[in-house]
Amino acid sequence: MPERADAVTELTREHAGIERLVQRIAALDPGPERTMLVHDATARFLSHAEAEERYLLPAFRRYLPGGGQEAVDQERRVHALRDAVESLQRAAAQEQHGEVEQQNEYDADHAVLVGRFVLDAQRHIERQDAVLLPALRDACPREEVDHLGRQLRYALGEERGDGHGEAAG
Template sequence: MDTQQDVIAVLVTDHREVEQMFSKLEHMKGDISEEAKTLAEQVVIELVRHSVAEEEYLYPAVREHVPGGDKTADHEIAEHAEAEETMKRLEGLEPRDADFWPTTDLLIKQIRHHLQEEENDLFPRLREACPPEQLVELGNKVQRAKKLAPTRPHPSAPDTPPANKLLAPGAGLVDRIRDALTGRGRS
């Protein structure tokens, strides 16, 4: 059952889903269709939801449990901020724009680097340092946070608690309403 997955399993599942979307985008490179735009929108939606949930729950746990966790969390949050700027640029582009595919490539490169760091370094360190029942509790919190999280990049929004936990649900509601009205991310 999904609600019993630990935080690492939840996040690795997200990583695999995003990687599948990246592969599809890479096979579409140069395509100027609405399908390419929709897939890029879906990637951004998933990445924003994932990042917000990590910033709300994963990185505070890293700070608390992992030796050197403050430095690690700060590094991961900085990578999120960099990718969020790229997502914001991508959001304003169409596949026919000269910058669309180079910006997509940059985002894929940034995210793959980030995912590799998390899976090869951060997650093993967290699993070693944090009690299993707390990892499951964090998994449940991350899943709930993703449902309420924004779906659009907000580079100027706070990325650490408590401000991010207070503002993200409201921004998420506004984003989901905008997405419903515009059809963003739907094929």
């Protein structure tokens, strides 16, 4: 990742990575590859959501007209996505521990949960990329957008443990 990417660039890039994962998930039939991708996508989304809540939502509140309500709406949507992720994780743990009694019922329920996660993640990405991030770039001082970019890059790198983080200060 470029060291000088601002907040909008960082999040757009991160959204593109998550979007690629959810599109692959949506295109696959149930099976080990899909299960692995769901695990990867949900883990990535959780770290993404944590970084957004810590850095992005305060910027929405501070710089966007109606940003306080927008931040509340974003938090609500993220919590709904977290619920979907937690349901997927519980279902995967039950299957892994042999706690699934009716495999067909589990498969149908799991497909619904995966579909919900995919759709909610896509909606989250579309709203932010099309409306909120461009508005933030327009409303926020350039230095602040750059600073947010450094904070987000650090937080996302730290969460993933991929070494992309740098000092957030």
